[in-house]
Amino acid sequence: MVNELREAAGKLLDDGKVDLVIGWAKGSLPLASTPVFISSSDEADQLVFDSTCGNNLTVYFTKDNKKISRDRKKVGIFVKGCDSRSLVLNITEKQLKREDVTIIGVPCSGVIDTRKVRRKAEGREVLEYSQDGDTVTIKGKEFELSVPLEELLSNACLSCLRKDAEEYDLFIGEPRKFSGESDPYSDIEEYENLSADERWERMNEEYSKCIRCYACRNVCPSCYCNVCFVDQNDPQWIGKTPEITDTMIFHIIRNLHIAGRCVECGACERACPMDIRLLYLNRKVAKEVRERFGSDTGTDLDQKPAMADFREDENQDFIMG
Amino acid sequence: MIRIKKENISGFIEGLMSDYVLFAPVKDGETVSFRKIESADSIAEDYMNTDKSPKDIFFPPAEVLFSFDSGEITKNECSEKPFAVWGLRGCDVKSLTLLNMVFGTARQNPEDEMFQDPYWKEKYDNALIIQTACNDPRSTCFCNWFGGSPHDGEKADILVIYIGDAYLLDPKSDKGRKYLETVKNTEPAAKKDIKEAERLRAEADSSLSAVFELDGIVGRMSGLFNSGVWEEIGAKCVNCGACAFICPTCHCFDVQDEGKGKKGKRIRIWDTCMFPVFTAEASGHNPRELSKDRLRQRFMHKYSYFMENYGEHLCTGCGRCVVVCPVNLDIREVAKKVMSYQS
Amino acid sequence: MSEWQPKILAILCNWCSYAGADLAGVSRMQYPPNVRVVRIPCSGRVDPLMILKGLQSGFDGVLVSGCHPGDCHYISGNFVARRRFAVLKPLLEFVGVEPDRVQFSWISAGEGERFAQVVTKVTEDIRKIGPAKRLVKGA
Numbered sequence: 001m002v003n004e005l006r007e008a009a010g011k012l013l014d015d016g017k018v019d020l021v022i023g024w025a026k027g028s029l030p031l032a033s034t035p036v037f038i039s040s041s042d043e044a045d046q047l048v049f050d051s052t053c054g055n056n057l058t059v060y061f062t063k064d065n066k067k068i069s070r071d072r073k074k075v076g077i078f079v080k081g082c083d084s085r086s087l088v089l090n091i092t093e094k095q096l097k098r099e100d101v102t103i104i105g106v107p108c109s110g111v112i113d114t115r116k117v118r119r120k121a122e123g124r125e126v127l128e129y130s131q132d133g134d135t136v137t138i139k140g141k142e143f144e145l146s147v148p149l150e151e152l153l154s155n156a157c158l159s160c161l162r163k164d165a166e167e168y169d170l171f172i173g174e175p176r177k178f179s180g181e182s183d184p185y186s187d188i189e190e191y192e193n194l195s196a197d198e199r200w201e202r203m204n205e206e207y208s209k210c211i212r213c214y215a216c217r218n219v220c221p222s223c224y225c226n227v228c229f230v231d232q233n234d235p236q237w238i239g240k241t242p243e244i245t246d247t248m249i250f251h252i253i254r255n256l257h258i259a260g261r262c263v264e265c266g267a268c269e270r271a272c273p274m275d276i277r278l279l280y281l282n283r284k285v286a287k288e289v290r291e292r293f294g295s296d297t298g299t300d301l302d303q304k305p306a307m308a309d310f311r312e313d314e315n316q317d318f319i320m321g
Numbered sequence: 322m323i324r325i326k327k328e329n330i331s332g333f334i335e336g337l338m339s340d341y342v343l344f345a346p347v348k349d350g351e352t353v354s355f356r357k358i359e360s361a362d363s364i365a366e367d368y369m370n371t372d373k374s375p376k377d378i379f380f381p382p383a384e385v386l387f388s389f390d391s392g393e394i395t396k397n398e399c400s401e402k403p404f405a406v407w408g409l410r411g412c413d414v415k416s417l418t419l420l421n422m423v424f425g426t427a428r429q430n431p432e433d434e435m436f437q438d439p440y441w442k443e444k445y446d447n448a449l450i451i452q453t454a455c456n457d458p459r460s461t462c463f464c465n466w467f468g469g470s471p472h473d474g475e476k477a478d479i480l481v482i483y484i485g486d487a488y489l490l491d492p493k494s495d496k497g498r499k500y501l502e503t504v505k506n507t508e509p510a511a512k513k514d515i516k517e518a519e520r521l522r523a524e525a526d527s528s529l530s531a532v533f534e535l536d537g538i539v540g541r542m543s544g545l546f547n548s549g550v551w552e553e554i555g556a557k558c559v560n561c562g563a564c565a566f567i568c569p570t571c572h573c574f575d576v577q578d579e580g581k582g583k584k585g586k587r588i589r590i591w592d593t594c595m596f597p598v599f600t601a602e603a604s605g606h607n608p609r610e611l612s613k614d615r616l617r618q619r620f621m622h623k624y625s626y627f628m629e630n631y632g633e634h635l636c637t638g639c640g641r642c643v644v645v646c647p648v649n650l651d652i653r654e655v656a657k658k659v660m661s662y663q664s
Numbered sequence: 665m666s667e668w669q670p671k672i673l674a675i676l677c678n679w680c681s682y683a684g685a686d687l688a689g690v691s692r693m694q695y696p697p698n699v700r701v702v703r704i705p706c707s708g709r710v711d712p713l714m715i716l717k718g719l720q721s722g723f724d725g726v727l728v729s730g731c732h733p734g735d736c737h738y739i740s741g742n743f744v745a746r747r748r749f750a751v752l753k754p755l756l757e758f759v760g761v762e763p764d765r766v767q768f769s770w771i772s773a774g775e776g777e778r779f780a781q782v783v784t785k786v787t788e789d790i791r792k793i794g795p796a797k798r799l800v801k802g803a
Contacts, residue, residue, distance in 0.1 A: 027649035029461070034649035035557040055648060059559060064597075064612040115351045123367045125459050141457075192758065200760025200798055209349070211373070211382060214596070215561035219647050229713060231598045237713055238720075239579055240590050241383030245801045249716045252755060256712050259751045271647035273372070273563045275351045284758045288751050307751075310743035312733060318753045319746070320769040320782060581721070 001107070002048055004172050008104060009076065010041035012170075018076035018102050022060055024053040030129040031114045035060065039072075049078065049172075051131055051149060054111040055219070056267040058086035061096050062224035075101055080108040082156070082265035084165030085298025086221040089261055092303055095224065105165030107173045110149065110157035111266075112136075115275050117152050120145060155279050156266020159184040166299060185287045191280060203248065209274040210247045212240065216268035216278055217254060222261040229253060255281045260289045260306030263298045322491045322510040329506050330488050331361035334407065336504060341405035341449060344378050346371050355406065364408065369459050370639060374569035375413050378406060379444045380420060382566075386440065386576070388586040397440075397586075403447035412464045412639040414452045414477045416569035421445055422631045423572055440589075449500060452477035452493075456521050458529055461640030463653055465532050469638060471525035472518075484517045533657060535624065535634065541659055542625040546617070550662045554620075554655055555613035557648045564642035564652075565593035565619065570635045573599070594618040620655055670790040672725045673718040674699040674783070677707045677742075680731035680772045687776030695780035696787040699727065706730065708741025712752045715766055719799045725765050725790040729782070732770040742770070761798050764789040 009021045025036035025046040033052045037060075038044055057077055059065065079087060084103060091098050117126055121140060128139035134149050150158075161184055164175040191199065214230075217223045229237055230250050238253075239246040255262070262282050269278045289295055292315060295306035325333055337343050338358070347356040348365040354373040358364060385397045409417075424441035455462070455471035464470065474480025478497030482489040489510050492498035501507075545551075565571040575592040578585055592599055595616070600609045609615045627635035636652070643651050676682040682703045688695060700723075704710060707730025718726045728749065730742040749768050757763050767789070769782050797803045 028651040028654060029643065029649065032649040037556050060557075063560075064610075065556075065559065119351060123369075125369060127460060196757070196760045196762065198760075199758065203759045209352070211566045212591075213562035213566045215559075215563040215645075215647050218559040218561035227598075231596070233598070236577075237717060239801075240575070240577065241579075241588060243383065243801065245720050245799050245803075248759065248799060249713070249720060252716065252759065253713050256748070256752060256755065259748075267647075271561070271563070273567055273645035275372075281755070281758075284755060285751055288754050292750055293747065307747055308744070310740065310747055312743065314743075314746065314750075316733070316746060316750075318750060318768065320767055320785070 001172060005049055005078070005104075005106065006044045006047050008170055008172060009038060009047055009078075010044040012076050012102060012104075013038070013041045013044070018074045019072040020074075021047075021076040021078070021104075022057045023047045023078040024049060024055065024057075027052070030126055031112065031117055047078075049106045051110060051112050051136070051152075052129070053080070054154060054267065054270045056080075056083045056086055056221055056265045058083050058090060058221035059219055059267075061087070061090055061101075062221055063218070073100065076104055077101060078104050078106055079165050079168070080106060080111070080265075081160065081163045081165055082263050083221075084167055085162070085263035086265065088167050088298040088301055088303075089263065089305075090221060090224075091301060092298075093261075093305065098301065102170065103165060103168040105168035105171040105175055107171075107175070108163045109134075110153040110160065110163070111270075112149075112152045113154040113270055116154075120147055120152065154266045154270055155187075155277070156264050156269065159187070159264070159283070162299070167301065185283065188280070188283050188287050191284075204244060206276050206280075207248050207251060208242075208244050209276050210242055210251070211274055212242050212247065212250070213273060215271040215273060219267045219271040220258065221267075222258040222263070223254065225257075229257075251278070251281060255285050258282070259285045260293070260295055261297060262286055322489055322515065323501060323504075323507040324510040324514055325488045325490060325504075325507050327486055327488065332506055333488075333504060334361035334364065337405050337407065337449075337451075340402075340500075342400055342402045343405050343407060344375070345407040355408075369455070369457065370410050370412075370641070372641070372645075373567055374416065374639070374641060375406060375409055376416065376420065376569050376572070378404060379417065379441060379448070380424070380572060382591045384440060384589045386587045386589055389580070389584070391583045399440075399443045403449070404444055405449040405451065407451045407453075409450060409452045409477065410455055410639070411452060411469055411471060411473050411476075412462070412637040413569050414450055414474070415464075415467075415469060415637045416639070417445065417450065418476050419570050419627075419631070419633060419635060419637070420572055422633070449479070449496060450477045451479045451481060451497075454480060454482045454518075454522070454525070456483065456525055458525055459640060460530070461643045462529060463533075463638035463640060465526075465529045466535060466638050466656075467634055467636065470522075471529070472522040482518045482521065484514055484521065487514065489514055489518055533653065533660075535656060535660070538656065538660060539625045539628045541662075542621050545659060545662060545664070546621075548662070548664045550659060550664070551613040551617040554650070554658060555616040558612055558616045558650055559648055560595045560597070560612050560615060561647065562593040562595045563645045563647065564650075565595055566591060567641045567645055569637060569639055569641070570623075571619075575599075594622070620652070620659075623652075624656065624659075668795060670698050670724040670787060670795070671722070672699045672727060672783075672786060672790060673723040674701045674727045674729065675707075675710055675714060675718075676701055676703055676771075677709075677730040677737075678703055678705050679737040680735060680770075681707075681729035681779070683773035684729075684771040684775045684779040687773065688779040689776075691776050693776055693780040695783040698787045698790075699783055706736065706738050706741035707745040708736070708738065710745055710748070712748060715752070716799065719761070719765065719796060720801050722796075722800060724796045725767070725786060727767050727769065727782070727786050729769045729771045729779075732772055735772060759798075762793045764793055765796060765798075
């Protein structure tokens with residue numbers, strides 16, 4: 001597959017269809033890939049795709065990194081299913097034009113959460129990582145383990161229903177269609193069934209780890225305000241210290257800002273240096289949006305963002321009678 | 322050098338706890354970080370290095386400088402007992418000495434206490450720094466680039482070497498020596514213990530990858546200030562603050578007032594050059610407008626400006642940023658790229 | 665010390681609910697004095713951050729009220745607001761904030777009596793669950 005991927009990118013560049021291709025290359029660590037920007041076909045052999053390619057590359061069309069794509073007219077980008085939904089969302093929100101981007105889909109079988117790998121290795125350093133079908137081999141000094149990929153997958157991938165891009169110009173291999181409705185929110189329902197005290201305690205435990213580095217926000221292609229509400233200082237709405245209420249309010253509001261816009265790619269959770277289970281909030285919001293407004297983010301180029309839309313006869317059971 | 326049997330080490334830790342407020346690495350889910358500890362068995366054992374650096378013990382992410390109430394100002398006092406920190410690695414001990422150059426010593430004018438930070442000094446100057454030698458450095462460790470070594474404890478008060486059935490405690494400063502004299506249940510280290518320690522030291526040293534020479538990086542970096550290298554390096558950076566906040570040497574901060582009415586407090590908060598608001602001016606202009614400008618600042622502070630100002634690199638090779646960076650922007654590769662870049 | 669009294673932030677839209685509160689006042693209707701009113705142009709202007717900021721800075725509860733659906737002065741402000749609240753309310757409950765802490769209602773300019781009833785009910789609800797502790801800074 002890797003060869004096809006490199007050929008496809010090289011051909012697009014050679015034919016002048018794109019000036020730049022954004023993809024993944026092998027990283028400096030066994031468990032990491034790294035985003036790469038390719039502008040000529042002889043660099044295309046850096047490109048890879050495997051289960052370490054967790055970055056949602058659509059982020060490079062947003063924030064200041066937009067500059068990369070702004071300077072070039074036509075950009076090609078490799079996408080997993082979730083990344084393509086981010087791209088579609090950004091197109092519907094007029095952040096970029098469909099005709100300026102060449103979308104190249106890659107078949108995704110989920111990406112790993114490095115923390116889960118570390119847990120499997122019981123704290124020992126992982127020095128080699130290889131994958132053969134659904135089995136992953138991790139090696140370190142004096143140990144070697146074979147683990148089913150499933151057990152290492154990012155939480156976001158475990159509930160993913162649309163693994164492959166549905167909006168693309170080119171697909172490497174054969175795209176699988178929407179896998180049909182199953183119950184993707186069973187983990188959230190389980191959490192909802194806990195008592196309020198327990199939920200509050202767990203949330204406190206998670207968010208007290210936050211160091212306010214904003215890695216979650218910055219890797220998110222849906223978070224692209226010129227000035228984020230936490231960075232506003234006149235007036236300053238919330239404190240910038242890792243004090244627990246400020247931290248929780250930051251995360252709650254960030255999740256409301258991406259309500260109906262989150263594609264549940266899980267990039268935020270994988271980026272978090274403090275191992276916070278960020279997706280609980282994202283997925284709770286996504287669940288509400290899906291159940292109440294029937295909207296599936298990033299699956300339709302003509303879609304109106306759920307929170308900018310309404311129906312007059314909507315359920316309003318939460319409003320006092 | 323003295324020796325404490327493995328089973329007696331918790332007695333030593335408890336002793337520390339009665340004399341000091343003790344910080345040590347504690348496991349918290351999948352991450353390990355320094356915490357104030359209440360009992361000797363809460364200390365994490367199997368860790369290579371903490372995920373968060375120990376700088377927050379001496380330089381907390383949000384430190385109240387003083388509180389005010391209707392014009393009356395109360396300075397925030399440190400706790401009555403001094404701190405001891407157990408389990409620091411050599412890279413982190415060194416980072417504290419680098420931070421001490423900024424906060425602790427009045428470099429511009431040694432006579433003038435105004436340039437010394439009292440909040441830092443009252444914690445750091447009274448602290449007992451106990452380093453544990455790394456027997457098993459990670460592949461991301463590169464302390465040897467900066468003259469460090471996994472067993473080098475010269476900057477600590479006490480160096481602890483774990484040799485399997487016992488701990489060897491080697492005093493490295495007067496403070497450390499005085500403390501060890503008060504400790505009971507010890508025996509002098511035997512010749513074979515010292516030999517074992519030397520073997521572990523050699524093994525740890527050889528497990529590090531080769532040193533990359535940084536000679537001349539200061540000049541190269543200044544020469545490349547306006548070059549395209551930063552765009553190339555910075556293209557993938559998403560400008561989060563993960564690297565800076567887990568870094569043991571990054572020390573930039575913001576000062577803010579939090580309060581209601583006439584009551585409130587002034588707080589020093591970690592900040593980083595990675596954030597656009599760090600340099601945003603009131604007019605709306607931002608001298609470091611683009612992602613690459615901010616990234617350049619961080620690397621130049623590390624490998625150029627600090628060397629010019631203090632004669633050291635502001636990096637100890639702990640490798641934390643290499644591990645946490647969400648886009649795998651590896652600081653070692655940045656240094657290599659800068660050194661080999663042909664414009 | 666006298667008995668604890670809940671302090672409630674009421675965010676009311678200018679065209680309906682605020683006028684409703686006004687009517688309750690000029691009609692000399694009795695309702696608990698626990699609400700502190702902030703007038704905003706439209707319920708569509710209510711940023712969830714305002715509600716959370718209210719809780720964080722020590723209000724025991726927040727009431728947001730706007731025009732009835734279809735009556736918005738700006739045609740659709742309250743419809744958009746309704747979607748926002750529809751997500752905010754379950755999300756707050758999800759993190760563990762008591763369901764009655766934050767409440768929403770529609771009150772028209774003619775419903776002075778309803779305003780008094782709503783404020784009475786909200787005050788009673790919050791009195792029942794007690795002083796706010798969650799998301800309160802310094803609690």
